[in-house]
Structures are given as C-alpha cells and as structure tokens.
Amino acid sequence: MAEETLRPPHAVDSLLSLLDQTAAVVEGDVTDLRSEYSPRTGPWTVVTLGDVRTHLGEAPGELRLKQVGGLLPDGRQLVVSHVPRFVRGARYVVFLRNTGWSLSPVLDEQAFRVESVGGREVLVGAEGGLVSGLGSAGVRQTAPVFETVDLTGARPALRAGVEAAVPEALGREAFVSLLQNHLRARGLSVTGAFREEPVVTASALSVSVTPASGQVPAKGLTPSQPERDIPPGRP
Template sequence: MGLTGCSAASGDDSPARQESPLAAEASLRPPRAVDSLLSLFDQTASVVEGEVTDVRSEYSPRTGPWTVVTLGNVRAHLGAAPRELRLKQAGGVLPDGRQLVVSHVPRFVRGARYVVFLRNTGWSLSPVLDEHAFRVESVAGREVLVGAEGGLVAGLGSAGVRQTAPVFETVDLMGARPALRAEAQARGTPEGMEREAFLSLLQNHLRARGLSVTGAFREEPVTTASSMSVPVTPAAGASVVPGAVPLQPERDIPPGQP
C-alpha cells in the first residue's frame, strides 16, 4: 500500500542523507500538552501558509519510515519562515509495502493549501504543533480552514483553536482530498471563520495581550528519535486499517524516550 505521490525505498538512498546527525537533545525544550491558548502560543515558532508541492516517503533501518511533506510558496503570518519548508513526520511506507501510521500526526493532501503551526520545542514525531495543520477549503464561496478531524475552524477560546463538528471526511492513507460529509450536505455546513478573519484574530489576540511567538522551527527530530521506537499499541476504539501499523501520539511521548 502506498501514499499518493510517495515512493518507498528498498533501503537507504544515501548514507549521508539518511544517517545525518539529528538535533542535539540537550538544547531543546520538551513538548507539552496543548491544553490552553497560552500553551499553544508558548510552543509556536511560527504560523505559516503554503501549498503542498510534494509528499514522499523516506526509510532508514535506524530510524524507520518517515513522510516528508514539502510546502512551497510559504508565507509566514506569525514568526518567520523560508519560502519552502520540509516537514518530516514519523510514519510512512515500509519496505514490504505496508504503512506505519502514527496517530495525531496530520496527513497532508498534495496540491492543497495549509495554515500550519510549527513547534519551537524539540519533537519526536512531527514538527507540526499538536495537529494544528489546517487545510484551506472553499465552502459556500468562503475560504475556511479544516482541521484534522474534518471540522471547520470557528475561532479562539481559552482551550485553544475552536472547531465545529466534522464537516469533511478525514484524509485517508492515500492522501486524497476529502469530500463533504453526507450529513453536512443534507443539513448545511456549520459556520466557520474565513481564513483571513482567523489569521487576523490570531495576530490581534497576541497584540492585545502583548505576546508574540518566539523560538525557531527545527527540521529534524531529537537525537534518539525513531518512528519505530514507540510501543505499537492501538488507541482504544480506533478503527483498524489493513496493512497499517498504528503508533501513539507525540503528545504522550517525552522527546527521545522510546
């Protein structure tokens, strides 16, 4: 089973590329749960918008499979970012064709535009902050943001980014663009904020509180990270995908702890 736009290597492509040193663990602040708006901002290096120009798999016997998402034409709404970003996330195609699936690591659709919160902390599984990768979709002629579970971004609250009930299906393992859910088509979609209005709200909220996002986004995981190092224990009630190996989320794992 393979992802759209991905190719599984039969081994290391290049020792220099696959076995390059990862970020030094001692200098990185560990991630913590995003359970409030302040904890969200505190762990955000930048909020960027870009188009997914490439999705591919990398594999190394040392670190396991990773999916590398390239964002092009990147614009930083908060913080700073280069014009192109490489987001390396745990999970992807194994040499035998199966996929290693990591829960709470966002899936990206090739060709779609995203607004992404990037971590300023160390990380083991994804540099995206707690699934805060929002796909830009047009709904009833309005540009809105769609979360990992298919809900629309509706604003900010004390607990962080508020989202509606699911409107779109979730992104599948093939990376296809999700359709509107049948119930949303039948009953009408709940009201979500327009993309520009949400980005303005973020900026205004920080300005009003005298806050700013700080730190730097790091492209590589911590030194001892491995996508194969997490116990393979499916979450309770999770649906089983044939050929997929589920792992536990970043938020449950201190950096570098197998």
C-alpha cells in the same frame, strides 16, 4: 542549535500553551509528499510546503516537514496518531514548533486545510471540523463537516447533508487576524526557531496497539500509538 539548548515540549492544553510552543504560523501549498525509510529510523513521510507565506514568526519560503510514519519496505504503512495527514496540492495554515520534537514539527496537529463550502473559504482541521474561533482551550472547531484525510492523501469529501458553510467558520485572513489581535491585546508574541529534524527517533517512543476484542487491523497497516511530543514524566 545544540540539542541540549532546545526547549522540551509540554502538553498543549490551552491557547496559552499552544502559542508558547509556536515558532511560526505559516501557510503554504503541499507540493510534494514522499516516504523515506532506513532500518535505523524507520519510515518517515516528508511533506514539502511551497509558496510559503509567514503570518507570525519567521520561516523560509519553502518548508520540509518530516513526520514519523509511512511506507515500510514490505508495502505496509506505519500509521501514527497525533501526526497530521496532508493532501497533495492543498493549501494549509500550519503552526510550527519552537521545541524539540520526535513525531512531527507541526504543533499538536495544528495544520488547517483551506477549502470552500457554499462558495465561502473555510479552514478544516484534522478531524474534519471547521475552524470557528479561539478559546481558552485553543483553536475552536465545529463538529466534522469533511471526511478525514485517508492514507493516500486524496482530498476528502464533504459529508453528506452539508450544503452550506457553518456561519461561524473562519477563512485564512479572518483566522490569522484573530490570532494577531489576541497576541497584540495581551502583549504576547511567538518566539523561537523551527527545527527541521527530530531530537530522537520516534521508534523509541512508539508502542504497538493491540486491537480490541473482535477487531482486526486493516490489511497492510501497522498501527502505532506513540506518546505525544512530551518528555517522559510530563503530563
């Protein structure tokens, strides 16, 4: 696909804008996490999803998700906001972009990890909350129940005091069914193609973060606060 024909990304500020930029909704197992680096493009983390099941749109049986950030040659790590972290061996439900992108082909951190709480399957978002439904603003999530994923990709622990699943939390089948019913009721569908490679290198969009007064970055980390995958001049 020629780059000039790609749809430009725009802000994800509603359920409609989320679905409008979705090429596919898939689930798959994280079979590999590895870092790539070159002086020209900087560090990238490549997430491989295997045993892929496509719920909406079209996607291959194995996916390679290339995301900006990862190990630098000196052993430090470039940490980038707005890019989801994945747990090796975990299964995820992921929204893939149908637009050009520079940070991640995952749409607006919409990657939900499959977990079990109180013997019940749940989906966990980037901040540790549980998926609880759909609303006009997008995918609804509860307050954090799990810790966030750390840089090692280890499976996060359930937060202290959480002993049972939140009643409104949804598992994979219930969430996908809700999505499908929402689209069907409104005569909508997900369209477009998932693009494996970025349009531009994210290093061109990255801006170093200056720690707040009295704060020191964690040793070995190079923080970065890039723009979201939105063209200049757009909200």
